[in-house]
Amino acid sequence: MSNPACPMCEMNDVLDHPERFECMTCGHEWPKEAAPDAPDAERVVKDAYGAVLADGDIVAMIKDLQLKGSSQVLKIGMKSKPIRLVDGDHEISCKMEGVLIGLRACFVKKVVS
Structure with missing residues (x-):
């Protein structure tokens, strides 16, 4: 399974921790349980x-x-x-x-x- 893109900066350099993901580019952290955005949602x-x-x-x-x-x-x-x-x-x-x-x-x- 590939790591998701960072929701803040949309870069793919993501560290996979046991209970969370961490972006190596901007440092943003988010839980693994977070549901990905719906594909029909408007991109921000x-x-x-x-x-x-x-x-x-x-x-x-x-x-x-x-x-x-x-x-x-x-x-x-x-x-x-x-x-x-x-x-x-x-x-x-x-x-x-x-x-x-x-x-x-x-x-x-x-x-x-």
């Missing part, structure tokens, strides 16, 4: 600090990230154009410096305007 995407993201929000990078297949680096604090939430391994689709990028929500924070 949260940024690195737990703020709920929605289509049209603006986000900023919380760490430098190298773009795969490119020498371009997304710097800390770089802001996006309004985001779009998508399904798949990257939760966010946005433009930064004119480049369409897919990002994981754990690398961004919501910008309050």
Whole structure:
């Protein structure tokens, strides 16, 4: 049986303790008895600090990230154009410096305007 994804950051690096699961990425712990979310439930995407993201929000990078297949680096604090939430391994689709990028929500924070 594979370990579930973390309900906070949705990463798959999970430790299996006798009575609970623990996320190695964010440190969140939850009991094993917790029922998984219903598949028809609306997906909630949260940024690195737990703020709920929605289509049209603006986000900023919380760490430098190298773009795969490119020498371009997304710097800390770089802001996006309004985001779009998508399904798949990257939760966010946005433009930064004119480049369409897919990002994981754990690398961004919501910008309050």
